Structures are given as structure tokens and as C-alpha cells.
Amino acid sequence: MPRTADHDIRRKEILLAAIELYLNSAQPISSDILRKARRRIGLSSASVRNVFSELEDVGYLTHPHTSAGRIPTDEGYRFYINVLMKKKKLNKEEINFIDKIYELKVKELDDLFFETSKIMSDFTHYASFVYFFDDEAQRVYSQGGRYILEHPEFSDVRKAHKVLEVLECKEELMDLLDQNFSDKTRVYIGKESKCPQMENCSIIVSAYEDDNNRRGRLALIGPKRMAYDEVIPLMDYISEVVTRTIEMRF
Numbered sequence: 001m002p003r004t005a006d007h008d009i010r011r012k013e014i015l016l017a018a019i020e021l022y023l024n025s026a027q028p029i030s031s032d033i034l035r036k037a038r039r040r041i042g043l044s045s046a047s048v049r050n051v052f053s054e055l056e057d058v059g060y061l062t063h064p065h066t067s068a069g070r071i072p073t074d075e076g077y078r079f080y081i082n083v084l085m086k087k088k089k090l091n092k093e094e095i096n097f098i099d100k101i102y103e104l105k106v107k108e109l110d111d112l113f114f115e116t117s118k119i120m121s122d123f124t125h126y127a128s129f130v131y132f133f134d135d136e137a138q139r140v141y142s143q144g145g146r147y148i149l150e151h152p153e154f155s156d157v158r159k160a161h162k163v164l165e166v167l168e169c170k171e172e173l174m175d176l177l178d179q180n181f182s183d184k185t186r187v188y189i190g191k192e193s194k195c196p197q198m199e200n201c202s203i204i205v206s207a208y209e210d211d212n213n214r215r216g217r218l219a220l221i222g223p224k225r226m227a228y229d230e231v232i233p234l235m236d237y238i239s240e241v242v243t244r245t246i247e248m249r250f
Contacts, residue, residue, distance in 0.1 A: 028069025074190040126222030134214040153223040162197040206239035
């Protein structure tokens with residue numbers, strides 16, 4: 001029997017619910033967990049399992065060998081970001097807090113990038129990387145590597161070591177961030193970065209540039225289980241503030 005429009009809507013609802021629940025819990029999501037957490041969907045556990053199977057067949061969900069629950073694949077996260085996700089807006093308190101840091105603590109160009117890197121990592125608890133270059137020199141700043149170890153995805157020492165290794169190798173990171181220059185915030189999920197050490201990570205990259213050929217990248221590196229709906233707007237705003245600050249004050 002062909003799928004109906006209602007069925008496609010239901011599949012999207014269940015995929016969205018599964019991803020949101022996984023983002024919050026870091027635990028595989030079973031049909032029973034989803035049904036109880038999203039009662040408005042109005043399906044039995046058996047019906048949810050059937051939809052899970054369909055979503056697994058199209059490559060959006062998978063299940064770890066040790067669990068009956070499902071987790072998102074890279075393709076599932078990509079569909080979530082491109083189609084399902086609704087970006088949140090920074091609230092006034094967050095905007096005022098960020099603006100105040102730039103106003104009070106940024107006296108020189110080095111301050112700008114140090115504080116930017118610190119804001120990014122402290123706000124998100126992901127690793128941050130700021131790369132600036134002009135006609136004379138380039139500067140690299142990174143902070144928050146310790147935050148990587150907070151996330152359950154990196155409780156495996158080998159996985160954590162791979163990521164921390166790349167964070168230490170700044171030239172490799174700069175090459176990675178230079179691959180696709182864009183003035184838009186971009187997200188690289190898992191293998192999309194084409195960096196084997198980053199296959200368990202997502203990288204969110206924003207670019208900035210002024211009229212004097214001063215430009216660079218801002219990047220956050222964390223688990224694929226990121227709060228994309230919060231982090232992408234944060235990166236958009238910080239990129240705007242950095243560009244504005246460079247143009248007006250330096």
C-alpha cells in the first residue's frame with residue numbers, strides 16, 4: 001500500500017521526537033520511551049517500532065548492537081538540521097552578556113579572539129577554535145578541549161584522544177576549516193568533515209571577513225549529539241559581533 005501524506009508527516013514527527021530525546025539523554029531511544037514521552041503522537045509501541053524500522057531502512061536511524069533502542073545516523077542528523085529543526089533565538093540576557101564581554105574585555109585584537117574562543121566554549125561546553133588571518137599574519141586560538149571529556153560519547157579514551165589530537169594539531173584544523181569557505185554557518189557531521197579523527201564529532205563553522213581582507217573562521221567541535229538548534233544561532237550571532245567589532249574598532 002503506498003504511503004500517504006499523513007504517514008510521511010507521522011514519520012517526520014517520530015524521527016524528530018527520537019532525535020530530540022536522544023540529544024537530551026545520550027541513550028538509545030526505544031519505541032516505549034518515545035511513546036511515553038510523546039503521547040500526543042498517539043501510536044502504540046508496536047506502531048512506533050514499525051516506523052523505526054522504516055526510518056532505519058532509509059538510513060536515518062540505527063541501533064547499537066547492545067540495545068534495542070535507536071540512535072540517529074549522520075544522515076538522520078543531516079535531515080534533522082536541514083528539514084526538521086527549528087532554530088532557537090538567543091534571549092536578551094544572552095545577547096547582553098555577550099555584548100558586555102566584548103565591550104569591557106576587548107582592548108586589542110588578541111583580546112577579541114581570545115574572548116571569542118572563551119565565549120564559544122563556555123557557552124556550549126564544546127571545544128572552540130578561532131582562526132584569523134590578514135595580509136601580514138595569522139593567529140590561532142583554541143579553548144575548551146577539556147569539555148570534550150565531559151560528554152559520554154568520549155568516555156572511550158581512544159575516541160577522546162583522536163579528537164584532542166586534532167585540536168592540538170592546529171595546522172590540520174586550519175586546513176579542514178579552509179576547505180569550504182562560506183559566509184554562512186555550516187555544519188559538518190561525522191564523516192562529512194573528511195577527517196577520520198573527527199568521525200564521532202560534529203564541527204560547526206562560521207566565517208567572518210571585513211573590507212580590509214581580514215578574515216577567519218570560528219569553529220565549535222563536539223559530539224554529533226549537539227544542541228544544533230541553540231548552537232547554530234549562537235555561532236551566527238558571534239560571527240556578526242566579531243565582524244562588526246573588527247570593522248569598528250580595529
